[in-house]
Amino acid sequence: MAFTICEKRQSVIDEQGHALVIGGPGSGKTTLALLKSKGILDSLAKGQSIIFLSFSRAAVQQILKRCREILNKEEMKRIDVRTYHSFCWDILHCHGRLLGGRPLKMMAPSEEGIRRTQFDGDWTTESKRLKDEDGIICFDLFAAATAELFEGSSHLRIWMGRLFPLVILDEFQDSDDDQWRFVQQLSAVTQTLFLADTEQRIFEGSFRPGVRADRLDILKSAIVLREVDLRDDNYRSADSDILAFADCVLSGKGPLPNTKDVKRLSYDYKNQFSATVHFAVAVTLHTLRKCGIDDPTVAVLARSNDLVAEISDILEVPHSYNGKDLKPIPHDIVWDQELSASAGVAIASALEFVSLDTPVAREAMHAKIEEYFLIKKDFCQRYGGRGAQTAGTKAARFGKAKAKVAEGKDLTQGSPKTFETALSAIPALTGDPVRDWKTVRAAFRAHDDLKAIFQDARMVRLFRASDTLATALAGRWMERATYEGAARMIRSVLDQEKLIGLERDPKGVSLMTLHKSKGKEFDGVVMIEGMYSSPFLLEREAPDFAPSRRLLRVGITRARSFVLLVRPRTASPLID
Numbered sequence: 362m363a364f365t366i367c368e369k370r371q372s373v374i375d376e377q378g379h380a381l382v383i384g385g386p387g388s389g390k391t392t393l394a395l396l397k398s399k400g401i402l403d404s405l406a407k408g409q410s411i412i413f414l415s416f417s418r419a420a421v422q423q424i425l426k427r428c429r430e431i432l433n434k435e436e437m438k439r440i441d442v443r444t445y446h447s448f449c450w451d452i453l454h455c456h457g458r459l460l461g462g463r464p465l466k467m468m469a470p471s472e473e474g475i476r477r478t479q480f481d482g483d484w485t486t487e488s489k490r491l492k493d494e495d496g497i498i499c500f501d502l503f504a505a506a507t508a509e510l511f512e513g514s515s516h517l518r519i520w521m522g523r524l525f526p527l528v529i530l531d532e533f534q535d536s537d538d539d540q541w542r543f544v545q546q547l548s549a550v551t552q553t554l555f556l557a558d559t560e561q562r563i564f565e566g567s568f569r570p571g572v573r574a575d576r577l578d579i580l581k582s583a584i585v586l587r588e589v590d591l592r593d594d595n596y597r598s599a600d601s602d603i604l605a606f607a608d609c610v611l612s613g614k615g616p617l618p619n620t621k622d623v624k625r626l627s628y629d630y631k632n633q634f635s636a637t638v639h640f641a642v643a644v645t646l647h648t649l650r651k652c653g654i655d656d657p658t659v660a661v662l663a664r665s666n667d668l669v670a671e672i673s674d675i676l677e678v679p680h681s682y683n684g685k686d687l688k689p690i691p692h693d694i695v696w697d698q699e700l701s702a703s704a705g706v707a708i709a710s711a712l713e714f715v716s717l718d719t720p721v722a723r724e725a726m727h728a729k730i731e732e733y734f735l736i737k738k739d740f741c742q743r744y745g746g747r748g749a750q751t752a753g754t755k756a757a758r759f760g761k762a763k764a765k766v767a768e769g770k771d772l773t774q775g776s777p778k779t780f781e782t783a784l785s786a787i788p789a790l791t792g793d794p795v796r797d798w799k800t801v802r803a804a805f806r807a808h809d810d811l812k813a814i815f816q817d818a819r820m821v822r823l824f825r826a827s828d829t830l831a832t833a834l835a836g837r838w839m840e841r842a843t844y845e846g847a848a849r850m851i852r853s854v855l856d857q858e859k860l861i862g863l864e865r866d867p868k869g870v871s872l873m874t875l876h877k878s879k880g881k882e883f884d885g886v887v888m889i890e891g892m893y894s895s896p897f898l899l900e901r902e903a904p905d906f907a908p909s910r911r912l913l914r915v916g917i918t919r920a921r922s923f924v925l926l927v928r929p930r931t932a933s934p935l936i937d
């Protein structure tokens with residue numbers, strides 16, 4: 362593939378010192394960083410590599426995709442694309458002993474979520490205590506502890522500089538204070554390249570503490586660097602008005618371009634919502650196919666997890682829109698990993714219980730369901746979603762059931778009892794893990810209190826027998842004709858995937874929140890606004906709605922070719 366290398370880009374490639382590249386969505390920041398890397402890779406000494414840090418597994422995936430377009434196989438081996446967390450954990454795992462005299466152990470995020478909701482007091486202080494006194498470290502403290510190590514040991518810093526002659530920091534506008542601390546230490550011993558787009562700053566405030574609007578000013582006042590601005594470039598949707606439309610939404614100033622690339626669809630009443638959403642996705646697929654894209658990728662984006670789940674339910678059944686019949690649309694959901702994993706573990710523990718029917722398996726199942734609801738409660742509290750209280754009540758219900766079963770008492774009434782009754786109606790398991798998984802999962806779906814587990818577990822892929830999970834379960838059945846240990850196996854496979862950073866390339870239709878779409882790219886994007894929930898513009902941000910506008914721009918600019926916005930007719934206008 363041929364890339365345009367203008368003077369500005371060449372100056373970044375040639376720069377021997379630090380550099381900051383600012384640019385909008387699709388301006389080519391990642392590509393430029395990789396072109397610079399390509400020029401250096403040959404000259405690296407044995408053992409040296411270039412490190413490219415980003416925030417999420419999705420972003421890592423996107424960068425790896427670009428790597429495959431730009432670097433050859435040998436070059437790919439010398440560039441290490443990682444999340445901040447995985448980079449920090451490597452360092453803490455090897456050198457954590459320097460901090461408190463003993464090796465550090467990681468607390469899995471699932472366990473952290475559970476302990477946080479159950480802890481009476483300030484969790485930040487408690488997690489620091491856990492690290493200092495017990496040598497157990499939570500995800501949120503990885504960056505701070507790494508910074509502490511670098512600040513405390515010049516030897517370690519210097520070695521890092523030798524190992525990594527170039528460190529690339531993606532989406533630097535989103536870095537928090539602790540990440541900045543360790544990056545600043547690194548910049549004293551190696552060359553750093555910062556990529557940023559201030560208008561893609563969507564994690565500021567309650568989402569991630571320590572993320573600041575003036576991060577780039579802080580950077581520029583601390584490090585001497587070459588600054589290059591690519592804001593006028595757009596290679597993702599160069600021939601379309603998508604970026605121009607998104608920029609209008611960002612500024613709140615019209616007129617919005619009247620273009621075939623971004624369309625709007627309204628609905629009047631709540632009871633028109635389902636059919637309108639279904640039609641919007643169908644018409645987007647159709648439009649993209651008509652443009653010659655045979656297998657289009659489409660992201661369906663909404664502001665909250667609740668609305669994403671509702672849209673998934675809508676796409677699963679037929680509808681009729683203006684007399685037109687719409688067939689169900691197969692889709693994937695990009696979900697919160699921790700919720701998905703604990704929902705998957707809850708289903709696996711029910712599978713274990715059905716196959717073993719022992720008091721231990723029964724108690725473990727109620728415990729895993731309780732755990733899921735504790736994590737859900739924690740998730741709702743952290744990300745401002747609805748349902749924290751309900752999740753807490755359900756957790757308490759299953760927690761009580763767990764205690765009763767442990768004491769050998771019978772369950773008399775309530776959800777845990779009705780769920781057990783539903784499970785006991787399942788005919789014998791077959792030994793085909795995919796079928797058995799779906800049977801047990803269906804019992805969750807049919808139960809009023811446990812539907813959420815069914816929904817969250819949809820991300821756990823167990824559909825093809827070749828999947829790691831299915832293979833592990835099939836092996837267990839062959840050994841013992843039960844699914845004993847299924848919950849443990851699933852937890853370990855999912856935790857591993859989480860750390861390694863696996864995430865599939867999107868195919869077909871994918872549903873996710875706007876926040877989750879960051880860093881991704883699709884042929885088409887459908888953005889959905891609810892009638893009474895998940896508005897595009899949050900009232901509390903009035904009058905300028907700046908954070909909402911940034912979020913909307915991120916969503917719109919994920920599209921290469923076509924965007925469709927679905928809104929209630931009464932929604933506030935996007936521009937003045």
Ligand SMILES: Nc1ncnc2c1ncn2[C@@H]1O[C@H](COP(=O)(O)OP(=O)(O)OP(=O)(O)O)[C@@H](O)[C@H]1O
Pocket residue numbers: 363364365366384385386387388389390391392393427558595596597880881
């Ligand atoms: N210099 C260039 N010449 C031609 N095409 C380019 C160039 N730079 C980038 N592209 C193409 O533009 C698209 C977007 O590039 P890239 O992912 O590097 O942008 P980005 O600024 O990192 O985007 P985002 O901030 O949205 O993640 C890719 O398809 C890439 O191949």
